[in-house]
Amino acid sequence: MRVLFRAGRFVFFPEPAASFPGPRRFLFSGSLRVRFAAVFGSLRVRLALRPGRCPSGLFGGKSLAAAWRRREDRWVHVFGELVKLRAMGPSDAEALWRWNHDPVVMRWMHENYAQPLERTRSWLEERPRNAYGDVLFGIETLAGATLIGLIRLRDAEPELGCAEMDIYIGEKDHWGKGYGTDAVRTVCHYGFDKMRLHKISLTVVAANERAQRAYEKVGFVVEGRLRSCFRRDGEWFDELTMGLLEGELV
Ligand SMILES: CC(C)(COP(=O)(O)OP(=O)(O)OC[C@H]1O[C@@H](n2cnc3c(N)ncnc32)[C@H](O)[C@@H]1OP(=O)(O)O)[C@@H](O)C(=O)NCCC(=O)NCCS
CATH class of the missing domain: 3.40.630.30 (Gcn5-related N-acetyltransferase (GNAT))
Structure with a gap:
């Protein structure tokens, strides 16, 4: 698993990114915002996650949500x-x-x-x-x-x-x-x-x-x-x- 973090956004890769070219290569993406409110002296951390797309070959390259629904159908x-x-x-x-x-x-x-x-x-x-x-x-x-x-x-x-x-x-x-x-x-x-x-x-x-x-x-x-x-x-x-x-x- 590899995580890229740039300008407040991050992406989780199941393997080194180079093995999955194209837009389907990440599992999750989201954003991490760290805000420091000087007035109250508090530190606020906000984490937002959304499912990404699987590498083609894993669940047919579909989004995790779609892959999960398809697995439900399988039951x-x-x-x-x-x-x-x-x-x-x-x-x-x-x-x-x-x-x-x-x-x-x-x-x-x-x-x-x-x-x-x-x-x-x-x-x-x-x-x-x-x-x-x-x-x-x-x-x-x-x-x-x-x-x-x-x-x-x-x-x-x-x-x-x-x-x-x-x-x-x-x-x-x-x-x-x-x-x-x-x-x-x-x-x-x-x-x-x-x-x-x-x-x-x-x-x-x-x-x-x-x-x-x-x-x-x-x-x-x-x-x-x-x-x-x-x-x-x-x-x-x-x-x-x-x-x-x-x-x-x-
Ligand atoms: C049509 C199909 C779904 C039938 O399934 P199947 O598993 O072969 O059929 P079954 O074994 O359950 O039953 C067939 C029956 O037809 C009878 N039969 C077979 N050939 C026959 C023939 N030439 N004339 C009359 N009856 C015949 C069998 O004896 C059996 O009846 P029985 O159990 O009273 O002896 C299947 O053969 C198939 O998919 N064929 C190709 C595609 C197709 O034609 N699809 C339908 C499009 S509407």
């Missing part, structure tokens, strides 16, 4: 029978980037433009904490504590009590083993019990039978068909809208 765990849902963070970037670049995983998904790994990492770093309108969970197996996919409840509004759900299991060798169904059931319990939702909806490509089967197993029913709205490999596919009301979850 939120929602347990199913086969999976645990937990908040995602920058350390999940590599897995997320790999899944997003796997054409087999993404076959029936709406894809965004491919992003480099660094953009994926900064998206995870900078996205706001989970909140009512956007809850993103990583799906971890309970048996091996392996991150295998993600699930999201989005666009919820307290006044309406409805949310949209997205899921994918990015680790293909974990398909067909019940993890997807358990993750859907677990996040729906979370939505109905904790968020007091009334309805959860989703859309799925009609040709994606595995996904439909997983949704039907927890109680989702088909509510509508959107004709020819998903194109893959030059072919057009219909999409189904599915919905689950509170009380219908099995």
